[in-house]
Amino acid sequence: MDRTPSAITDILRGAASRRRFLGRAGAALAAPAVLAPVAGRATAAAGRGQETVELEYWWPVAANNADYANMVAVLDAFQAQNPNIRVNAQTVSFEQLENRVTVAAQGGNLPDVVWSLPETIPTYQRMGILADLTEQWDAWEEKDALYEQTVAGITFDDRILGGVPHYLGIRAYQYHADQFAEAGVEAPPETWDDLVAAGLKLKEAGIPGFGFCGQSVRQPQEVIVYFWQNDLDIAVPTGDGTFRNTWTDNPEELARATEVFQFYYDLMHTHGIVPREAASWGYTELDTNLAQATIASAVDGPWMVGYEDENPETMADIAFAPIPYKRTPATFLEVAYQVTFADSPHPAEAWEFLRFVAGREAQAMAAYVNRSVRSDVEAEGKWTTPFMDLVPQGRAWPQIALGQISQHMIDAFQGVLLEQSTPEQAATALSEQVNAALEEQGQA
Amino acid sequence: MTSTTWRRWSWPVLLAYACVAVLLAYALFPVLWMVSTALKPTPEIRTAEPTFVPSRPTFEHFGLVLGQSNFLTYVRNSLLVATTVTAATLVVSTLAGYAFSRFGRLPGISLAGVAMVLGQMVPGVLLVVPLYITMNNLGLLDSLWSLILTYTTFSVPLSTLMLKGFFDQVPTEVEEAAQLDGCPPSQVVWRIVLPLAVPGLMTTALYAFVQSWNEFLFGYTFISQDDRRTLTPGLADFIGLWTVDWGALMAAASLAVLPVTLAYLYLQRYLISGIATGATKG
């Protein structure tokens, strides 16, 4: 009993770091006192006359990411202009960001700024943790340069809550042009009917024509587009921050909602255009199958450029078109935001940072130029133009907390695809479930 | 089934080797796939017609992991945490395991045993928030101590019960004699019982080490600073929003598996030596 503690303290004091094996790791490992708690993360007065404010910032950018250098360049540019603010950027992966923020909020220990995905914003707003930026926003001269759909995501009852948009991920119809040519399909489909026709030709040539996600976080982002295209929404505002799914209020709407489910069902079962396995595909499976040309087309995002390295041969013929539509063209805008919280001890500095990232200078840098949220920043390229061209038809999520609702969306479609329920049953059930969830969340 | 009844390459021996082959195939298939992926150049990794053996092996992914990521920092932190947890778990569990084994009938002791199993029943998911709040109050967030305390708490119950099982196997005659001679209890444990339970201690140590080495949920919740991050949460560096750097991820995972397996290879002499058998008289 009396020996071991001293051995432990030795290790904890860093004796272990002197060992040979670890010595090889070099400077990265030489950081002293790794076990000590971070002393007062809020401020770090460097004692150089002026007080330095440290902003704790969580972002999903890791040192080995392709755009790491570009992203760091943005931070560096900000530091150069604001020598009194130090941005302490810590990597938190996308999958973990929302969890981390909700846990930290419950523990009262939120960072100053967090890089956030659009579906998390209404959740944070409902949790009451977002900073109210209305005043700063109104005083900001450049605000009108931002696409309005990106601002909608942070507008709650005419107030600006939480943050600013900083980049766009836009979905487009991506198809393998060689496979289409091989099957004799001359142009990419423009409508749902075209998609079916093209899919049947591809099927004759032995190629599965289309694919989608049956589950995972991508699924709701895909199906919402088809509802929009059929002049519906998963929930519509009814004033005072409340929402309602109106499908069951109106037989005509219910019929249109049913059409969306029927469309999915027909693609898979009636026409055999989409492989049956897609009922359980997550986004990894969908993206990989598109990249490997196991399916000839899918609705997907600009990140598919990353697959050019993995699958150079099959990705060579990838081409783009707007998403086939029914009544109204629409696509999903994945707007990433930089968000700050009401509890942040440095609201002024946090706003400085937010404003900088959405400003013209930063948006024109390599990190953002291909996916800028500003209409006054333009770029061209195979993986840029086809997507940015779709901004006018782009839409963002309604401002409802999505946790329960996206699960209901997955369940409803999977039920139809796995032939456990009919399209009409699924549409009715989903409508009721969405309203029940809104009720439970206090948003009805 | 002792060795004396076996002749070399008789059919039971061949059968045994065949069983070992099947067992290893099951155990190692995904691991070999992992290593093979790590050694493949990127265009060969995710293809519609996968092959097991890399046609053009490369070390570029290993180079990326060791050179351009924080992998080594994460390894250092995980080593610190895992060794501390292992040491603490051994001390705490040896004492408690011995008490449960020899004095389980004393009032209150059995209650502690029940509490120990009860404590394991709260789903880990529900421990995250309360423990986060506790660590915040203790000022331990972003400190490896938060992980050390948590992991030790998690590994003590199984370790204690396991060691109790091992102590149960050790005959009590010698201890009784020593105790009658007036030897203090701590000495009885240290000098007499522990040496007989070395295989059990080593297994326990390995368990505590691997649990802390591989833990993910608390590791990523309690630590935000990159330079304090541990290995398993750190692997998420290779997973992007919609894309995964498979080559680097598999290279990092292959490297992460190495220390534990090598340690086991070394520890085996303690695990398998016939220490316990010599003293046992049925």
Add this chain to the structure above:
Amino acid sequence: MGIQIARPARAAPALRLPRPLARHGFVYLFVLPSVLLLLGFTVWPLLRTFWLSVQDVNLVRPGSEFVGLANFRTQLADQTLFWPAVWHSLVWTVGSVGGEYLLGLGAAVLLNQPLRGRGLFRMLVLIPWTVPIVIAAMTWRWILQPEYGIGNVLLVRAGLLAEPVYWLGDLSTALGATIFVNVWRSFPFYTITLLAALQAVPKELLEAAAIDGASAWERFWRITLPHLKGVSLALIVLHVVWTFNNVEFIWLLTEGGPLHASETLATLVYRMAFRTFEISEAAALSVMMIVLLLLVGGGYAVLGRRREERRTT
């Protein structure tokens, strides 16, 4: 379960020295550190869980109030998610722990034979347990994938499958496939633990029995297995608890899908606590899980005691 712990195995009778309690003070000192850790880090979360289970906390809705047992009633009335999840939890737990124990024990006995190279074999068998769960799950998901998974490709090539099967994506195979992967990951720990315990099985006894003409099976059943009882119990009891509560593997492999076909109580709790933010419902579900575990454990303890009484009388 707890009662089992309190009773030393018959192989090693407790010291029954008639002494005053005062002389056993050190025993309490020995147990103190573990009790302190438990008190500090699991008792308050446990109490908090009970408290939350009778509120209606939902993170995306401000305010909460006492609702009594309403959350429990909601769950018990839920035929679509709750009851199937109870069943999946049982299948998942029994299937995993049963498979792990049988395979672990088999491997331990096998690797305890005097085989050439067994030191290496033992190390190799350990490896699955040392692979971080995130990686293990991602790798298996890839291997079992129907379009580009090596597992399906090899099975089809070898003629064992007519066409690829979406093991993790099919309603009928998803839960079985997650159990298969879980057994793969966990059995090595049983193996090395039981291997260590096998070292303490007295060789003299086995040899004496062999001379008396006992078959290998009889020796294993009558001598080896009883010696493994204490360690086996500890392994099984705690793995039952952990497996029942395990979220990571199922979540990373299937997210409980397709259509909740691999949804267990534990993944439901995770979904509610971290995805839909129904904190109180998650807590109520956890309380029911604890009760379920206690019922199973209590039933087992009572059965065990009866059997023992029958034997002694």
